[in-house]
Amino acid sequence: MGDKAKCAACARGEAEEAVQDSSERGLEWLFRPRSIAVVGASSQRDNRNRFFLESLQALGFSGMLFAVNARGEAVGEWPGFRRVSEIPHEVDHVIVAIPAGAILEVLEDCARKGVRSVTVFSSGFGETGESRGRALEQEVRRWLRGRALRLIGPNCMGIYCPESGLGFRPDFPKEPGPIGFVSQSGGMTITGVLMAAARGLRFSKVISYGNEADVNSVELLDYLAQDPKTRLIWAYLEGAPHGRALVRAMEAAARTKPLLVLKGGKTESGGRAAASHTGSMAGAPQIWEGVIRKAGGLSVRTLEQMVDTSLALLWLPPCRGRRAGMVCVSGGLSVNYTDLAVQSGFEVPRLSPRLVARLREVMDLPGTSLNNPLDLAAGYFQYPAYGQLFRTLGESGEMDFIILILALEYFYLPESRYPGISRALVQAFLEAGRDCKLPFCVVMPQVQEDPRQKEFEKKFAAARIPVFPSMERALEALRGWMKWWERRRSGTSSP
């Protein structure tokens, strides 16, 4: 943490070790800087760049942090300097957040100092579509040629790696997890990480890479494909300057782990927006869909679908078929949801008379329909029977997975009679689902404002049971999960 500890580390030659490691594991060293300077961070009230320092601190970065600004002023507890080269310690990584026109001078200074990598947050380059910005970006690219220094960006947020305390938002989770994320857009990175985090997902390494003047999507995908800490990959791509290499990298990645790709700028108008965002040119929508599918990736339309599908892929066991078992409390919802499931390519098979008879032994109440969908009606609140009920379903061989519809609006009456019963019900569902020997997930439709909703969601998430906020989103996620496992079985992407 302190000044002294760091210098000792330098003295021990950890820098050399890290470089050596990089040759074996590609970009691994990028995620392990031991000190970081933020160029453009000052203590002025409206200074946004201080946020980088605050984020690193919040995420527990244990190396040294420095501010670099025109007056060389300190920022809070972080010492300040006029230039990177004036910092009297090794500086591994530099975050540059000053106007585009002043970048090259800073890069020269970084090179002089022996900085190993730079994230250029600043925009004002190729993405402006203006000749000045394009020329600047060309200059940066030219300058980089043949240099050891690696550059992420420009026009990006850089790296989030909770394991090493790297990140650009104080509210990103500190705990690492299995998702690796390469994203051309900083905004999609922020929204994506936070959206996933709220659902219980965590990340190994996230890289917002912007205009990819140097570090590019291809090498990042290659890195994540072989990174043992990454079990599933997200990619948000706008352009594809390295067309064939990118397809090759997607194929390689999808061979080792699920690859979810969200392509921005698929339509002409979207492409125009992308051009002014990261300077990328879009291809035709169908071409992209085909390319992603052919590479073995799953194409998703939205971040919501990205998160939902990841929950299914990471928390559910392999998909063995398309037969859904559905457990519900309301007849109307179960009719509607059956339609949706069938229209999404699933089956909701009628159960055998033998199985229905066995279920009747467990739970036989008026209004209860024990075929599939199981409309529990009043039986919904007979929670001591859940264990046996779900065990019977799980062992029947008549379905491939179970969707429980947790419709909290129906807890009102039982809760008014038996305060506390809602929690007991949810706990019983959770245990029954966890122990039922079939992939099991929950749909908790967003109906009323209800503080218990978040509480229950978190409970299921802690037990690694996916919860979806609507039937449609659940079905879309399960379809991705099914596709992935179908392809693995058919050998399109072998493990």
Next chain:
Amino acid sequence: MGDKAKCAACARGEAEEAVQDSSERGLEWLFRPRSIAVVGASSQRDNRNRFFLESLQALGFSGMLFAVNARGEAVGEWPGFRRVSEIPHEVDHVIVAIPAGAILEVLEDCARKGVRSVTVFSSGFGETGESRGRALEQEVRRWLRGRALRLIGPNCMGIYCPESGLGFRPDFPKEPGPIGFVSQSGGMTITGVLMAAARGLRFSKVISYGNEADVNSVELLDYLAQDPKTRLIWAYLEGAPHGRALVRAMEAAARTKPLLVLKGGKTESGGRAAASHTGSMAGAPQIWEGVIRKAGGLSVRTLEQMVDTSLALLWLPPCRGRRAGMVCVSGGLSVNYTDLAVQSGFEVPRLSPRLVARLREVMDLPGTSLNNPLDLAAGYFQYPAYGQLFRTLGESGEMDFIILILALEYFYLPESRYPGISRALVQAFLEAGRDCKLPFCVVMPQVQEDPRQKEFEKKFAAARIPVFPSMERALEALRGWMKWWERRRSGTSSP
């Protein structure tokens, strides 16, 4: 409220007046009972039927309420009797919640007493698919022939009419609103009303009609079509025993006001579920879609879509075209959302150089892209400029409506520097949107747990500005809104 007031009302002959009114306005009288008895309500702890009394009280029903149960015991403040005919006051409406086999006896008793309408909550009739249930339902139907008494159900929740304090959930809104809802399913009614209520929508009359042994979907649609308090109609249908008449009623309804139809049991499996739910037989999915469209109705897939589309239809002015203007804070999101909009059938047109120049006069900051989508970037937080910005867009003639992306996850940094700025931003957006002369709606993606989300949603709802929880849901709602107005213009359904 009290005993005496009621008797006075009876003495004044209000009953006769109401009957007369019914001949002019169809079922109007059904929604205006002056006294209600609940058969099957007792004071035992696990008695669920007491809930009907509690709900009527919570919704402010001002007539007399009675409990009828085997021991004739009172339920709290409500007097109890053994039979309806023993109640020493006029009884307009009776809710029956006892086992199916005992229904006929109660109906006879109600007829003796001169009860005008009955809701049969009990299930165990045609929907069981068993001969006993079917026979019972046939008997009820036969019994009703030629009688003045009208029956809603069986297997239903009955009526919610906030204006007269009728309803079957204490947490339904007390305030009336413009939506009329006929629903074969009680569950869909509960979920639908609560889901809509949470978004700021309110209802005129809601009828859960179940197996429609007597009062049926056709006359209910006819009633809502001419009800001046109803400005938009929802229908959840499973079967269609009155096929042609139902189509005729849908046509008539859609001619007067927007009609949103959710058909349950469109698929074979869904139809099987519907059969065991309300005893209905399903048609083929395509047939239903065609029938609804031809009748001038909007077919929706889910309750979520029903609510979203209603927000657009009720709160936005007429749709004049498909050109969307989009205002966003994040480049990546705006690229992705532009793709989604175009793929949903909208245009996100490039703005004229003249308009871009005018916008630049209002807001010119680095990183801001002032074409369409407008990626405000840092400008997002320059809220004093919003009024002028949205006014300029609204007067440009270059777009038909505006979608504002309110991405709360980007409020973190500004809020950390300028506490309270989020509320000021939202207020400024609200005022700018309200005054901008174009249909204006908000997308507030569900990213993090954030208490302000609900607060802001309510603020917009109070100003009758629709807020959608995702871009996809907004686009689907806007598509329904566009379709409805396109049809009106083309005369398919004239006002």
